[in-house]
Amino acid sequence: MDVLKAVYLPYESFKQRYGQMEHAILSSEIAGVDLRGAVIRGVGAQGIELSETVRRMEESIPQVIVLLESAVERCINFTGGSEADELILALDDVMLQYISTLQETLKSLRTVCSVDPSSDGPSKKEMEKKDGNQNARRADLISNEEEWSIVQGALQILTVSDSLTSRSSVFEASLRATLARLSTSLSLSVFASSLDQNQITSGIEDGGLSFRGRAALDVAALRQVDVPEKARKLSNLLNQSKDPRFHALPLTSQRVAAFADTVNELVYDVLISKVRQRLGEVSRLPIWSSAEEQSAFPLPTFSAYPQTYVTSVGEYLLTLPQQLEPLAEGISNNDNNDEAQFFATEWMFKVAEGATSLYIEQLRGIPYISDRVAQQLSVDIEYLSNVLSALSMPIPPVLATFQTCLSTSRDQLKELVKSDAGNQLDLQTLYARCGE
Structure with missing residues (x-):
């Protein structure tokens, strides 16, 4: 047992800091994804700016999913899955950062689409009158072709929402499947924590570890012997992952739904804006x-x-x-x-x-x-x-x-x-x- 510990002990301090390191790596990688907000352009160019910004948003989603998948692979390769709980925390938090950036980009799109609501200021009636005058002037300046290009660009934002919802759902399903596999390979960790040293050492056969003919026990499971409390928490997590209702990334699931709602609000405001312009002073x-x-x-x-x-x-x-x-x-x-x-x-x-x-x-x-x-x-x-x-x-x-x-x-x-x-x-x- 001492010999086995001597093999993995030099890496233990790094594995204990895995969550921090993974979070730093993911944050740095996602920060490199091009998600510049939209820049206000002159009349006749809003549709172009809107289309370009939506294209960057849509292209960023598969890029981010690839980064998340790489993180899962790193966790398996480096810790054998023993830090799955830290992996989930890192994935969830970084996804929240990414979706927050998408939300900020949506705000910039509101300005480009001329549907940016004022938070504080005059009364509702004053704002309606002011907005009606501004809308009338804007309607005179913007051509019919430009209006439809803005409408078409806004509708494309729905594909961003649809892609984020579907791809994050598929990734989460894949993550649940990974956790299910880990529940098999690490299932002996809690059991191993109750074994004495003689039982463990007697299980060494042909360079591998087994418990009296049971499935092989890898080092990731062996590490849990010295941390029974962590082993129990990990075991609970892996058991929960078998439930179809389980959300591997609970905060991300909520934020994706909120992002979809925000997209729907923006698209609706763009689609109804021309109606508001025409009916504002009836x-x-x-x-x-x-x-x-x-x-x-x-x-x-x-x-x-x-x-x-x-x-x-x-x-x-x-x-x-x-x-x-x-x-x-x-x-x-x-x-x-x-x-x-x-x-x-x-x-x-x-x-x-x-x-x-x-x-x-x-x-x-x-x-x-x-x-x-x-x-x-x-x-x-x-x-x-x-x-x-x-x-x-x-x-x-x-x-x-x-x-x-x-x-x-x-x-x-x-x-x-x-x-x-x-x-x-x-x-x-x-x-x-x-x-x-």
């Missing part, structure tokens, strides 16, 4: 408060066509599926058309729902809806409803209420309320229509 349009022209003839007092603000939103929504289709096919790897269709439909529903919510909010902000205003709004709402139907999107009940109220003459509204036995009508809408 409740304050001059047409709602302009005086009605007097005429000796019963001429129509409203336009037979929907207004520009709603047609631009409708055209944007109708074009969006074309932007989602290639991305959906890429994420589903062209193997599952149903999955691709679900992805595209899910995002279309999010944007369409957000657009109708913003529109309804603006409609409710109109202080008084005269008969002339009601007629024009009825045309506008009908157009948007047709767009939603064309996209196979449901018409929100509140929007349907607006359409019903606006297409009903003022003297018939009371009868409409009485007939609303199912309470399907939105009362706030009715009050605005009646001017109360």
